[in-house]
Amino acid sequence: MDHLFTVEGATAAPVAPTALAAEGLLERQHLQEWVIAHPQVLGESVLVITAEFDRWADTDGVPARDRLDILGLDATGRLVVVELKRGTADRDVHLQAITYAALVSRFDLDTLAQAHRDFLKGRGETVELDACRQRLLDHGDGEWSPELLQRPRQVIIAADFPKQVTHTVVWLSEMNLDIDLIQVGLWKVNGQLVAGFTKVYPTPEVEEFTLAPARIEAKAAAQKLEERTRARNAVHILVDAGLLPDGTRLRLVPRHGVPEAIRESIYVWVGEDTTRGTAVWSNNTGSPLTWSADGKQHSPTGLANHIFTSVTGRKADGIQGTTWWDIDTDHIPDTVDPDEWAALAGVNLAGLAKQLRGTGKDWTSLHTLLAAVPAGRWTTYGDVATVIGSHAVPVGTHLAACGQCPNAWRVLNAAGRVSAGFRWTDPTRTDSPADVLAAEGVPFDAGAATQEARLTLGELRRMLGG
Numbered sequence: 001m002d003h004l005f006t007v008e009g010a011t012a013a014p015v016a017p018t019a020l021a022a023e024g025l026l027e028r029q030h031l032q033e034w035v036i037a038h039p040q041v042l043g044e045s046v047l048v049i050t051a052e053f054d055r056w057a058d059t060d061g062v063p064a065r066d067r068l069d070i071l072g073l074d075a076t077g078r079l080v081v082v083e084l085k086r087g088t089a090d091r092d093v094h095l096q097a098i099t100y101a102a103l104v105s106r107f108d109l110d111t112l113a114q115a116h117r118d119f120l121k122g123r124g125e126t127v128e129l130d131a132c133r134q135r136l137l138d139h140g141d142g143e144w145s146p147e148l149l150q151r152p153r154q155v156i157i158a159a160d161f162p163k164q165v166t167h168t169v170v171w172l173s174e175m176n177l178d179i180d181l182i183q184v185g186l187w188k189v190n191g192q193l194v195a196g197f198t199k200v201y202p203t204p205e206v207e208e209f210t211l212a213p214a215r216i217e218a219k220a221a222a223q224k225l226e227e228r229t230r231a232r233n234a235v236h237i238l239v240d241a242g243l244l245p246d247g248t249r250l251r252l253v254p255r256h257g258v259p260e261a262i263r264e265s266i267y268v269w270v271g272e273d274t275t276r277g278t279a280v281w282s283n284n285t286g287s288p289l290t291w292s293a294d295g296k297q298h299s300p301t302g303l304a305n306h307i308f309t310s311v312t313g314r315k316a317d318g319i320q321g322t323t324w325w326d327i328d329t330d331h332i333p334d335t336v337d338p339d340e341w342a343a344l345a346g347v348n349l350a351g352l353a354k355q356l357r358g359t360g361k362d363w364t365s366l367h368t369l370l371a372a373v374p375a376g377r378w379t380t381y382g383d384v385a386t387v388i389g390s391h392a393v394p395v396g397t398h399l400a401a402c403g404q405c406p407n408a409w410r411v412l413n414a415a416g417r418v419s420a421g422f423r424w425t426d427p428t429r430t431d432s433p434a435d436v437l438a439a440e441g442v443p444f445d446a447g448a449a450t451q452e453a454r455l456t457l458g459e460l461r462r463m464l465g466g
Contacts, residue, residue, distance in 0.1 A: 004017075004185075004187050004189075004194070004196075006189060006190070015187045015188070015189055015194075016187070016188075017185060017186065017187050018186050018187060018188050018193075019086075019087065019159060019186060020086040020087070020159065020184075020186055021086060021087055023186065023188075023193060025086065025186075025193075026086065027084055027085065027086040028052070028069075030086075031084050031086050031157070031184065032051060032052075032069060032070065032084055034195065035070060035082065035084070035157065036048050036051060036070065039072060041157075041182065041197040042070075042072055042074075042080055042082060042155050042180075042182075043074060043080065043153075043155070043180070044074065044075065044236075045074055045075035045139075045233060045236055045285075046072040046073065046074050046075075046080055047072060047073045047074075047135070047136070047139045048070060048071075048072050048119075049071045049072055049073055049079075049112055049115055049116045049119065049136070050068075050070075050071050050115040050116060050118065050119035051068075051069065051070045051071070051119060052067045052068070052069070053067065053068040053071055053115060053119075054066065054067045054068070055115070056103060068081065068082075068100045068103075068104070069082050069083055069084045070082035070084070071104060071115070073112070073136060073139055073140070074153070075139060075140060075233040075236060076140065076148065076233075077140035077144055077145050077148050077149075078148045078149075078151065078152065078153055079101075079104055079105075079107070079112075079148075079149060079152040079153070080152065080153050080154075080155060081097055081100045081101045081104060081152045081153070081154045081155070082154075082155045082156075082157065083096055083097045083100070083154070083155070083156045083157070084157050084158075085156070085157070085158035085159070086158075086159065086184075087158070087159050087160075088158060088159055088160040088161070088162065089156060089158035089159075089160065089161050089162065089165055091162050091164050091165065093156055093158065093165055094154075094156065094165055094168055094169055094172070094179060097154040097155075097156055097179065098154065098172075098177075100154075101152040101154050104152055105149060105150045105151070105152055106150075107149065108146070108149070109133060109136065109137075109144060110133070112136055113129055113132040113133035113136060114129065114132075116132040116135070116136065117129050117132045120132070134302055135286075137299075137301070137302065137305075138286060138287065138299035138301065138302050139233075139286075140233070151178075153178040153179075153180070154177075154178065154179040154180070155179075155180045155182060156169075156179065156180070156181055156182070157182045157183075157184055157197070158181075158182075158183065158184065159183065159184055159185070159186075160183065161181055161183070161200070165181075166181065166200075166201060169181060169201060170201065173201075173202060179201075180199060180201065180202070181199070181200050181201040182197050182198065182199050182200065183197070183198045183199075183200050184196070184197055185197075185198065233285075234300075234322040234349055234350050234352075234353035235285055235288055235299070235300065235322065235349070235353075236285050237353040237356055238288075238349060238352060238353055238356065239283045239284070239285050239288070241356040241390070241391065241394055242283070242394040242397065242398070243352060243356060243391050243393050243394045244281045244283070244327075244352075244393075245281075245333040245335055245336065245397050246281065246282045246283055247280060247281070247282075247333060248280070248281040248327065248328075248331075248333060249278060249279075249280060249281075249327075249328035249330075249331040250278065250279045250280070250281055250289065250325040250326065250327065250328055250349075251277060251278060251325070251326045251327075251328045252266075252270060252276070252277040252278065252279070252307070252324060252325065253324060253325070253326045253348065254266045254267075254304070254307075254308075254324050255323040255324055255348070256319060256320040256321075256323040256324070256350075257304075257308075257316065257317070257319035257320060258308065258319070262308070262311065262312060265311050265312070266307060266308075266311050269307075269310070269311045273293060275292040275293040276291075276292075276293045276307070277292075278292040278328070279291050279292060279298075279303065279325060280292070282297075284297070286299065287299050287302070288300070289303055289325070291303055299321065300321035300322045300324065300325055300349055301319060301320065301321030301322065302321065303321060303324075304316070304319045304321035304324045305319055305321065307324075320350060322348065322349040322350040322353065323348050323349070323350045323351075324348070325348055325349050326346060326347065326348045327344040327345070327347055327348075327352075329341055329342050329344055329345040332420075333397070333421070334400075334421060335396065335397045335400035335401065335421045335423075336393050336396050336397060336400075336419075336421050337381060337392070337393075337396050337413045337419035337420065337421055338419075338420055339413050339414060339415065340381055340382065340392040340393055340396060340413065340414075340419075341393065343392075344393070355391070356391060363398055363402070363405075365388045365389075365464060366384065366388050366390075366395065366398065366405070367404065367405060367406065368464060369384060369387060369388060369460065369463055369464045370384075370405055370406050370407045370408065370410070370411070371406040371407065372463035372464070373407045373410045373411075373455065373463070375440040375441065376440050376441035376442055376453065377410065377442070377453055377454070377455050378410045378411070378412050378416070378437060378442055378449050378453055378454055378455070379410065379411055379412075379454065379455045379460060380392075380411065380412060380413060380414050380454070381393075381395045381396045381399075381411055381412075381413065381414075381419070382414055383455070383457055383460060384411060384460070386457060387457065387460045387461055387464055388464070395411075396419060396421055397421075399411060399422070400421050400422065400423045401423075402425070403425045405425075408422075408425075409422070409433035409436050409437065410437065412433075412449055415448055416448035416449035416450070416451065416454070417434075417447060417448050417449075418432065418433045418434050434447070434449075437449060441453075
């Protein structure tokens, strides 16, 4: 961030930068704690495994005084090595990061689980080793690839970078080694310190047009990494999109990772206790499923692994649990339209995530679009979702809960009827949206708004400026 201003109407006053050292802020006690508390500065969905790690094997020849600042795990199952400098980075900082990446590339799941437990214990949180192991597995949705562990991503955070560092990092990236450079800035605004983190390399354009083609031609492990990086964890996608309301019922349908014979055994096992075959969704990226059989929260893959082991007595290997859970469309949440909900029949969590990739919960465009819908016209949840890049179900859920959506009564289901999930923001209102629409000039036939008054997709796009 090159320039920061305080703004008061048409007047913008520049804010002079300061530095961590000038403000008495330290690398370990302050900068490191900021990153641990807000790992999103390291990239999408990063879990901090440990910090200040120095338990290197003697055979590696690394003195114990050499400490890895932060070690994380992203949702693709790839380690993230973080090197921190509160001032300008040393000219050889990238060599430090590469050394640590080489060392952690030999770690296995048990080593990482032990490091995570020790890290949590040092911060006053007691967690069993098995629970730490499962937390790491759940973060990658159960996918655990030794090939990916051997290719850590490196992140260097500093106040500035010498040209020697940036030039070397660019070359290393072209050689298929992933190193991110993030600049930390500090300003004092009205007596309050403000910190900013800016990714200075690689920029999105560099990643897309320069680095990606080189990695596509790299060895199989790099290809696998690119595919999994593009395909974000299904649970994170669903939570970000807000498609499934809390309380959504799910049905167990074992698929990925098990042959037909074991599937049949699982169905027999579920038949002995039908609660084993259902779960309830909550919008929690860590453990979104509450299993009806034990009332405990699980990740989709963690629960699938547990079920597999309960039935077979063997350890599961490579199950993609998000394919095991289908939407139970027989149970309709109060906030959704039944017709739109029925369209999800037979769809599993992984399939939904593929449909929703790139969808988020920023409803600014929805509010803008609804404000432009004129009296005497109506639209549908599905058409609105298409125009704003969402899905009919989260659109309906948002309209039912939002107190700021304009003209919400002008959104009907595909049949032109008021959704059963519609709610007035004013709970004292007793009139029907159909009555309001009729008063605005929308014709109705047998209780349904006529298609002649329905806005086309083209009209909706023009209203949004598209």
